[in-house]
Every structure is written in structure tokens, then in C-alpha cells.
Amino acid sequence: SQTIHQWPATLVQPVGSPLSLECTVEGTSNPNLYWYRQAAGRGLQLLFYSVGIGQISSEVPQNLSASRPQDRQFILSSKKLLLSDSGFYLCAWSRQGARTNEQFFGPGTRLTVL
Amino acid sequence: AQSVTQPDIHITVSEGASLELRCNYSYGATPYLFWYVQSPGQGLQLLLKYFSGDTLVQGIKGFEAEFKRSQSSFNLRKPSVHWSDAAEYFCVINTGGFKTIFGAGTRLFVKA
Numbered sequence: 001s002q003t004i005h006q007w008p009a010t011l012v013q014p015v016g017s018p019l020s021l022e023c024t025v026e027g028t029s030n031p032n033l034y035w036y037r038q039a040a041g042r043g044l045q046l047l048f049y050s051v052g053i054g055q056i057s058s059e060v061p062q063n064l065s066a067s068r069p070q071d072r073q074f075i076l077s078s079k080k081l082l083l084s085d086s087g088f089y090l091c092a093w094s095r096q097g098a099r100t101n102e103q104f105f106g107p108g109t110r111l112t113v114l
Numbered sequence: 115a116q117s118v119t120q121p122d123i124h125i126t127v128s129e130g131a132s133l134e135l136r137c138n139y140s141y142g143a144t145p146y147l148f149w150y151v152q153s154p155g156q157g158l159q160l161l162l163k164y165f166s167g168d169t170l171v172q173g174i175k176g177f178e179a180e181f182k183r184s185q186s187s188f189n190l191r192k193p194s195v196h197w198s199d200a201a202e203y204f205c206v207i208n209t210g211g212f213k214t215i216f217g218a219g220t221r222l223f224v225k226a
Contacts, residue, residue, distance in 0.1 A: 043218040045217050057212070100163070101210070101211070104160070107156060108155070113192065
């Protein structure tokens with residue numbers, strides 16, 4: 001069976017500090033990978049998606065970047081955090097070539113920027 | 115433009131009562147439809163999905179949803195709510211590409 005991991009689970013960072021959130025998927029190969037942000041009381045906003053190693057698509061301009069150094073690893077980064085980067089970050093995966101793009105979500109990382 | 119509307123930001127029901135969460139979408143054809151549930155501080159879990167065929171779909175935890183093409187709706191229902199159902203529920207559509215659109219969510223409160 002497939003599992004998806006995210007770490008850390010929670011993170012408190014000062015404004016201006018760097019960020020690195022990691023997501024890994026087990027039990028599948030060549031998945032599509034996604035990063036979402038969920039602000040308090042709101043739905044999910046797609047930040048990035050990736051269809052393969054080194055292939056990143058950005059959905060919204062922002063202070064964040066993403067990388068996919070390995071097939072099942074997806075990293076969300078920032079060089080300098082802003083207060084507005086606070087939120088709940090969710091990683092998800094879907095099967096490559098799946099017609100419906102059904103997505104499976106990780107447990108999330110709660111980021112607080114002070 | 116494609117969109118998903120969940121008109122109820124929050125709903126409170128008594129334990130044992132029936133539940134219906136509303137969802138309407140805007141899209142020129144029938145999208146792929148999903149309902150996810152999110153417990154506080156957790157990721158999202160898929161409850162059920164509709165792709166084609168029978169418009170009444172059964173999901174996990176006793177939930178069901180009915181697709182109504184004429185109303186562009188995909189409402190989620192449960193005949194008898196349990197306290198453990200308290201969570202946030204998201205209606206989601208996918209139109210076949212990577213663009214997956216989430217509703218803003220409905221938070222369900224269950225009172226004893």
C-alpha cells in the first residue's frame with residue numbers, strides 16, 4: 001500500500017528565516033506530487049505540482065519554491081519567510097496517467113511565522 | 115470559470131440526526147467529483163467520489179452523495195451523525211487535468 005509522509009509536523013520560524021518542508025511517498029513509482037497551502041478557515045490553494053524529477057509547475061506567484069530531487073521526494077522551500085506564509089501545508093500525490101487525478105494527502109505541516 | 119461553492123461555512127447537528135452538506139459547482143461539463151474530510155490538524159481523507167454511472171455513490175463511514183446534473187450539485191448525506199463525524203468537509207472537482215478545485219469547506223459540529 002502507499003503512504004505519504006510529511007515533516008516536520010509543526011514548525012515555528014521567525015520572519016526572514018529559511019524554510020524547508022519535506023514530503024515523501026512510499027509504495028508507488030513516478031507519482032504526480034502537489035503542495036497545497038490551507039490558510040485558517042479557508043479551502044486549499046494549490047502552490048506547486050510536479051509530474052517528474054526536476055519538473056515543477058507553479059500555480060501562484062509567491063515567496064516559496066519547490067523542488068523534486070528524487071522520484072518520490074518533494075520539497076517546499078523559502079529563502080526568507082514572511083508572516084503571510086503561516087498556514088497548514090499539505091502534500092499530496094496522484095497516480096501518473098490516472099484519468100481522474102484522485103489525490104491522496106499527507107498529514108500536513110503547521111507553519112507559524114512570528 | 116470553474117468553481118466549487120459550499121454555501122454553509124458551518125453546520126451544527128445533534129448526534130443521531132441526519133446530515134446534508136451542500137455543494138454546487140460551475141463547469142461546462144460533468145467534472146470528477148469528490149468529498150474529503152479533514153479532522154483538526156490532520157490531512158484530508160477521501161470519503162467518496164463520482165466519475166460516471168449511478169448518481170448515488172456510497173462512501174466510507176456511512177456517507178453517501180448524490181450527483182444531480184440539472185442542479186450542478188453533489189450533496190453529501192449521512193442518515194445518523196456520530197460525534198466522531200465532527201470535522202471539516204471539502205467538496206472537490208477535477209476537470210481531467212492537474213487543476214483540482216476545492217470548495218471553501220463546511221465545518222460540522224455535533225452536539226450531544
